[in-house]
Each structure stands twice: as structure tokens, then as C-alpha cells.
Amino acid sequence: xxxxxxxxxxxxxxxxxxxxxxxxxxxxxxxxxxxxxxxxxxxxxxxxxxxxxxxxxxxxxxxxxxxxxxxxxxxxxxxxxxxxxxxxxxxxxxxxxxxxxxxxxxxxxxxxxxxxxxxxxxxxxxxxxxxxxxxxxxxxxxxxxxxxxxxxxxxxxxxxxxxxxxxxxxxxxxxxxxxxxxxxxxxxxxxxxxxxxxxxxxxxxxxxxxxxxxxxxxxxxxxxxxxxxxxxxxxxxxxxxxxxxxxxxxxxxxxxxxxxxxxxxxxxxxxxxxxxxxxxxxxxxxxxxxxxxxxxxxxxxxxxxxxxxxxxxxxxxxxxxxxxxxxxxxxxxxxxxxxxxxxxxxxxxxxxxxxxxxxxxxxxxxxxxxxxxxxxxxxxxxxxxxxxxxxxxxxxxxxxxxxxxxxxxxxxxxxxxxxxxxxxxxxxxxxxxxxxxxxxxxxxxxxxxxxxxxxxxxxxxxxxxxxxxxxxxxxxxxxxxxxxxxxxxx
Numbered sequence: 001x002x003x004x005x006x007x008x009x010x011x012x013x014x015x016x017x018x019x020x021x022x023x024x025x026x027x028x029x030x031x032x033x034x035x036x037x038x039x040x041x042x043x044x045x046x047x048x049x050x051x052x053x054x055x056x057x058x059x060x061x062x063x064x065x066x067x068x069x070x071x072x073x074x075x076x077x078x079x080x081x082x083x084x085x086x087x088x089x090x091x092x093x094x095x096x097x098x099x100x101x102x103x104x105x106x107x108x109x110x111x112x113x114x115x116x117x118x119x120x121x122x123x124x125x126x127x128x129x130x131x132x133x134x135x136x137x138x139x140x141x142x143x144x145x146x147x148x149x150x151x152x153x154x155x156x157x158x159x160x161x162x163x164x165x166x167x168x169x170x171x172x173x174x175x176x177x178x179x180x181x182x183x184x185x186x187x188x189x190x191x192x193x194x195x196x197x198x199x200x201x202x203x204x205x206x207x208x209x210x211x212x213x214x215x216x217x218x219x220x221x222x223x224x225x226x227x228x229x230x231x232x233x234x235x236x237x238x239x240x241x242x243x244x245x246x247x248x249x250x251x252x253x254x255x256x257x258x259x260x261x262x263x264x265x266x267x268x269x270x271x272x273x274x275x276x277x278x279x280x281x282x283x284x285x286x287x288x289x290x291x292x293x294x295x296x297x298x299x300x301x302x303x304x305x306x307x308x309x310x311x312x313x314x315x316x317x318x319x320x321x322x323x324x325x326x327x328x329x330x331x332x333x334x335x336x337x338x339x340x341x342x343x344x345x346x347x348x349x350x351x352x353x354x355x356x357x358x359x360x361x362x363x364x365x366x367x368x369x370x371x372x373x374x375x376x377x378x379x380x381x382x383x384x385x386x387x388x389x390x391x392x393x394x395x396x397x398x399x400x401x402x403x404x405x406x407x408x409x410x411x412x413x414x415x416x417x418x419x420x421x422x423x424x425x426x427x428x429x430x431x432x433x434x435x436x437x438x439x440x441x442x443x444x445x446x447x448x449x450x451x452x453x454x455x456x457x458x459x460x461x462x463x464x465x466x467x468x469x470x471x472x473x474x475x476x477x478x479x480x481x482x483x484x485x486x487x488x489x490x
Contacts, residue, residue, distance in 0.1 A: 014038075014118040015082060017158075019075045020188060021116045021149055022063050023196045024181055032066040037112040037145070040089055058093035059085040060111050068197040071188045108146065115145050119152035179203040221401045226370060226393040227431055228296040230400060232257065232363055234437040241411060243434060244286050245461060246442040251286055253437070256293070258361040263294035263350065265360045270325060270343070272300040274372040279318060279326040280421070281305040281336045284442055287347050288421055289430065291327045296393075299366030301373035305339070306422035307332040308445075313386065314339040321376050321388055370394040377424050389424075396431065403432035407465060407486050411437035414483070415465040416458070418448055418472075425490070429467055450475035458484060 022034045038059050063078050102110045126133040143165045151160030162174050180201050187199045202210065222230065231253075234241075239254035251259075272278060278295045280302050282288040295302040303321045305314050318326070318340045328336035330348045337344065370393040378386040409415065415433040417440055419426040433440040441461045447453050450472035458466065462483040470489055 015075055015079050017118055017151060018061070018082075018116050019063075019071065019078050020181070020185055021114075022065065022078070023071065023074065023188075023199070024177070024184055025114065026065045026196060027180075027184075027199075027201055028177075032064060033062070034065060035060060035062045035112045035114075037061070037109075037115040039115075039117050040086070057089055057091075059089060060093075060096070061085060065196065068195045070195055071192045071199075074196060109144070113146040115148040117148070117150045119150065176206075179206070219402065219405070221398045223394060223397070224370060225397055226296060226368055227374065227396045227400055227435060228260075228293055230397065230435040231293060234434065238411065238437055241437055242439045244289060244440050244442060245414075246286050247444075249286065256286070256290065256434075257363075259290045259351075260293035260297055261361050261363055262354060262359050263290060263347070264297035264364045266350070266354070267294060267298035267300065267325075268364060268366070272298040272325065273366065274299045274368050276300040276325075277303050277321050277323050277373070277376055279303045279305050279321070279323040279340070281307050281314070281326055281328045281332050281339070282347070282421075283307060283329075283331050284417065284421060284444070285329070286442065287329050289434075289440070289442070291347065292430070293434075295327075296368075296374065297364050297366070299368040299372075301375050303376045304422040304426075306420045307335045308420070309422065311335065311338050313381070317378050317386065317388075318342070320386075368393065370397065375427075377427075378422065396427075399428065400431040400435040403428045404436045407432060407488070409433070409436045409438055409465065413438040413464045413485075414441055414462055415439070416441045416448075416461075416463045416467075417443070418466060418468060425467060432465075452477065455479060455481075 018036065018038065022036060025034050025036075026032065038061055039056050040059050041056055059082075061078065061081050063074065063081060065074060069077070097110045100111070104110060140163060143163050145163075146165050146168055148163040149160060150163070151158055153159075162177065164174055180203070183200055183203055187194070191199070235253045235257045239257075240252050242250055243253040243256045244251040267278070272295065276299070278300050280288060280291045280295070282291060292302050303317065303323055305317060305326075307314075314335070315338075323340065324342045326336055326340050326342055326344045328344055328346055330346065333344070333346050372393055374391050374393040374396045376388050376390055378388050380386065403409070409432050413433070413436070415429055415438055417426065417429045417433075419429065430440060432438075441457075441463055443457055443461075447457050450468075454472070455476055457463070458481055459479070463481075464483055465486045465488075466484065467488040467490070473487070473489055
């Protein structure tokens with residue numbers, strides 16, 4: 001088998017397949033400047049026709065696929081590039097590399113790392129006077145390039161195969177690539193004027209897998225229960241289990257339930273009921289969780305207000321959410337007074353004045369349903385003003401049970417509360433812990449600083465689950481953390 005010699009017919013045939021290969025690479029990478037190497041037989045000199053030898057050179061064919069052209073447009077661009085390259089085919093590839101001085105690296109080929117070749121139809125035997133020649137099959141133990149596609153014609157049609165670097169590609173990846181190549185080929189044959197970015201790429205089996213099989217995600221969940229009722233169920237199961245650890249403070253599920261019930265009954269006397277929005281302006285602490293549970297138990301919806309946010313932003317959120325009641329504590333009472341003129345309840349003062357054991361610790365009753373509002377949380381406001389997002393109890397319950405299942409949370413798990421209470425990523429941290437009977441690890445801002453402080457917290461508190469940003473994760477020193485089971489990065 002020999003590389004195709006330049007002719008109008010070969011350029012048309014090879015050009016079409018070469019164009020298809022570049023479209024495949026464009027679809028895989030999103031890059032519009034595609035460079036592929038191609039072999040060419042040096043048969044343009046009459047004095048070489050009677051000689052036997054390896055008269056082959058390598059051409060570097062660069063094609064622009066910008067502005068989402070049609071297949072026909074890409075083919076025309078490649079055809080012009082190919083003819084231009086044929087005019088300079090006598091320039092050895094090695095000389096071209098020498099003149100261009102590309103950055104050299106032993107790990108990849110200069111100028112191009114992907115090759116396409118269409119070979120002339122193989123001949124079983126070649127008879128010349130006194131000699132019979134036949135092809136000898138060969139196996140290449142080492143890939144010369146990152147990826148090569150060789151094709152040749154047979155009586156039954158085109159046959160081809162990929163040669164690839166195993167350090168870069170898995171066999172399953174190449175098999176998918178073959179399927180995508182064939183899908184594109186069929187689509188182009190039927191729609192040559194279609195934009196290359198709009199051509200189908202997935203095989204029918206992949207479409208079935210992605211659109212149907214992987215979308216069969218329906219799971220049953222407690223559609224008639226609110227989150228605080230899932231929490232109360234955990235209290236009944238093991239009331240003495242630890243619910244919150246915070247510095248040296250430990251709070252059991254029974255203690256957390258009693259504190260939140262005590263506050264919930266009081267909130268109901270103030271008119272908190274379904275759809276009533278109550279603000280929480282509290283630093284990360286057990287009081288923050290107590291306030292959240294109490295508002296739900298009273299039947300209302302909470303609005304998280306991180307006291308570290310700018311006061312102007314907090315004031316906007318209070319007004320926009322129509323908050324008439326705000327929960328705070330000693331550390332943030334001054335902030336609370338600056339952002340609202342509505343009623344403010346300082347939880348530190350409330351529990352000092354209501355520390356009698358005669359207080360009602362029983363679970364309160366309310367008219368709440370899973371269709372009612374659970375909380376209102378605001379977006380970052382990066383595109384303008386922050387926007388409030390309304391989350392019903394049904395969605396919160398669904399999220400709770402799904403996170404517990406997906407993250408494999410158990411009663412002996414310890415989940416770190418890492419994110420700001422006003423950031424939606426904090427919600428799964430809290431609910432998958434308290435909805436499962438696990439421990440929720442709260443810490444001050446100083447203790448969750450990415451680096452040594454956070455690492456020490458993870459180690460000392462035996463945290464099993466953490467959700468973290470990539471930047472914070474990269475700041476953690478390398479150290480064994482045997483207790484850590486799940487790291488969610490987003």
C-alpha cells in the first residue's frame with residue numbers, strides 16, 4: 001500500500017475524508033485552527049518512475065473552521081490548502097521543521113500530532129520481470145503520533161483504523177471516536193450544506209443512553225413531609241445522638257429539638273405562620289440552626305442574612321423579602337439594627353428570659369404543607385441586583401433525601417458546614433446531616449480558612465463529608481485524613 005499520489009480524483013476523495021477528520025476534531029475540541037499531517041508519494045518527477053524506494057514526504061495541512069462553516073465550505077478551504085501544499089511537496093518535512101524552529105519536546109511530534117492518510121488500493125502481488133512482490137503485514141508496537149487515522153479502499157468499500165497513544169487515549173475512547181466518525185460521515189453524505197457545528201455526532205445507542213437511560217432518575221421521596229419533620233423523626237430514633245459540634249460545645253438531637261421548639265412556640269405567638277418570612281442574621285453557630293428549625297416548626301419561611309455581607313445589600317434583601325421579624329444574637333445585634341426597623345428578637349436574651357424547664361418543649365403544630373415556602377435565598381447579584389429564589393418544602397425534602405442517598409450519609413457521619421449561610425451550597429450541608437441523624441460540624445470563619453486552619457478542623461473533628469470550592473481545596477496541605485470519605489468540589 002502506498003500513499004495517494006496527487007490527482008484531482010485523489011484530492012476529492014482524500015479531501016472529503018480529511019475534512020471529515022478535521023470536523024470530528026473540531027467537534028471534540030472546539031478549536032477552529034486544525035492542523036493535520038498527511039503523507040504524499042513523490043511521483044511528480046519522471047526520473048523517479050522506474051525506481052523502487054521510499055519516496056514519501058509529509059505535508060502539514062492547516063485548515064480554518066471558524067464561523068461554523070458548512071462541510072462544503074470546509075472542503076473548499078482544505079482543497080486550496082492541499083493544492084498549495086502540493087506545489088511545495090519537494091520541501092522535506094525535516095527542512096520545514098528546521099526553518100520554522102518550533103518549540104521542541106520529546107513527548108510530541110513538531111508541527112502536528114495527528115495524521116490522516118488515504119492509501120491506494122492494496123495489490124496482493126506485483127509482477128515485475130524476474131520478481132514477484134507481495135505486501136507484508138506489520139504491527140507497530142509504538143504509536144508514532146498522538147493519533148493517526150489510516151484508510152484505504154477495498155472491493156467492499158473503505159476500511160480504516162486508528163493508531164493512538166495509550167498514554168492519552170483509552171480503547172473505549174477510540175471506539176466512541178469511530179462511532180462518531182461514522183455518524184458524521186452519514187450526516188454529511190445526507191446534509192453536505194449543514195453547518196459543521198450542527199451536524200449530529202452521537203450514535204443512536206449513545207442518544208438512547210444519554211437522553212433516556214441516564215435520565216431515568218426518578219426516586220420516591222417523602223412528598224408529604226417537611227424537612228423539620230424529617231429532623232423530628234431522627235430525634236425520635238436517637239435523641240441522645242450528637243446533632244451539632246461547635247468548638248467545645250456538643251448538642252444532642254433532643255437538646256436541639258427542645259431549643260427550636262421553645263422558640264417556635266414563641267414565634268407562633270408573634271404571628272409566624274405559613275408564607276410568613278422571618279430573617280436570620282446570625283453568625284455561624286448553633287443559634288443559626290436553632291433559628292432555622294424554629295421558623296420551620298412555627299410554619300414560616302426563613303431568609304438567611306449573612307452579617308458579613310455589606311449592610312446595603314442586607315437592607316435591600318430585608319425590604320425585598322418583606323421581612324417583618326428578624327432573629328439575631330449578641331454578636332450581630334448591631335448589624336440587625338442597621339438593616340431593619342422591623343421587630344428584632346435577640347436569641348441570647350430570649351433564652352436568658354425563658355430558661356425555665358416549664359417552657360413548652362413539645363413539637364408545635366402548624367398549618368404548613370409541602371407546597372408552602374420553606375426559605376427565600378438570594379443570588380449573588382453579579383448581573384445586577386440580587387434576586388430572591390423561593391424554595392417550597394417539597395423541594396427541600398426531595399433535596400434532603402437525595403443528598404443523603406447520593407453522598408452516602410449515615411448517622412455516624414460528620415458533615416462540615418463550610419459555606420456562608422446565605423449561599424445556597426450551605427443548604428445541602430445542613431439538611432443531609434440533620435435529616436439523617438448525623439453530626440453537623442459548625443466552626444468559626446477563622447477555623448474554616450483554607451489551609452492549615454481548615455486542615456486542622458477536618459482532622460480534629462473527624463469530618464467525613466465536605467463540600468468545598470476548587471480554590472479552597474487546592475490550598476489544603478497534603479495530609480492523610482482517614483475519616484474523610486466524601487469531597488464534593490464545585
